[in-house]
Amino acid sequence: MRIATWNINSITARLPRLLGWLESSGTDVVCVQETKCSDEQFPYDELRELGYEAAVNADGRWNGVALISRVGLADVVKGLPGGPAYEGVQEPRAVSATCGGKVRLWSVYVPNGREVGHPHYAYKLQWFEALRAAVADNAAGELPFAVLGDYNVAPADEDVWDLSAFEGQTHVTAPEREALAALRGTGLTDVVPRPLKYDHPFTYWDYRQLGFPKNRGMRIDLVYGNGPFAKAVSDAYVDREERKGKGASDHAPVVVDLDV
DNA sequence: ATGCCGCTAAATTAGCGA
Numbered sequence: 470m471r472i473a474t475w476n477i478n479s480i481t482a483r484l485p486r487l488l489g490w491l492e493s494s495g496t497d498v499v500c501v502q503e504t505k506c507s508d509e510q511f512p513y514d515e516l517r518e519l520g521y522e523a524a525v526n527a528d529g530r531w532n533g534v535a536l537i538s539r540v541g542l543a544d545v546v547k548g549l550p551g552g553p554a555y556e557g558v559q560e561p562r563a564v565s566a567t568c569g570g571k572v573r574l575w576s577v578y579v580p581n582g583r584e585v586g587h588p589h590y591a592y593k594l595q596w597f598e599a600l601r602a603a604v605a606d607n608a609a610g611e612l613p614f615a616v617l618g619d620y621n622v623a624p625a626d627e628d629v630w631d632l633s634a635f636e637g638q639t640h641v642t643a644p645e646r647e648a649l650a651a652l653r654g655t656g657l658t659d660v661v662p663r664p665l666k667y668d669h670p671f672t673y674w675d676y677r678q679l680g681f682p683k684n685r686g687m688r689i690d691l692v693y694g695n696g697p698f699a700k701a702v703s704d705a706y707v708d709r710e711e712r713k714g715k716g717a718s719d720h721a722p723v724v725v726d727l728d729v
Numbered sequence: 730a731t732g733c734c735g736c737t738a739a740a741t742t743a744g745c746g747a
Binding site: 478479481482503505506529530531581582583621623635638639640666673674675676677678679680681682683684687689709710712713714717718719 | 730731732733734735736737738744745746747
């Protein structure tokens, strides 16, 4: 089974590339983030024509996540149980399902945090704690299980192109990295993908200032899997080809092959 | 060539992203 996670930065704007990539890559299940659409706007019909169904948690202009599968989706849960609200709103940042009857997957879009000390930063840390609590049982279970998505945290210093550019910024702070460590503490391991070029598997490159051609990237799209999941991984890589050209997202897909 | 920000909703710009 080939699964993937991809922050597509609007499923509406990205639809031609998403459909083409699903066909060319042969992906069975893709976890997407930042759909930036309402449920009514979600392209169910176009995906169905390619044989995919979708579990969607989306409410409009911001955020939005989905699981898109051609091997079946069961026991769908929309949202993060026990998750915090931001300015009174439960934002659509998580959806989970059992895929192909063989693996349970979450697609998550962790809050950005904006600035250290901003209310959004506290919200980000609260969201991580709720995620940790919500996945603990599945992480410790026997069914292959993984949380995939845009974590908005670079786990280690080498996961950003230049640490000095991030001094005092979100995505690299100790509390954010401690939140990742706490999540791993439930029994999850970081499935690090291969880079297809250069020496580090960045997954995001800013649109501005030639970020991609200069390889000024970050590794913030992560696959955290439990033991049975990690044992089933036969390959993992960043499909940087999909970051190229007109109409690309600023994130590339992370692809994981599983023997399940 | 990988190429100098892109997306959305509601404007004729603002909010957001990391």
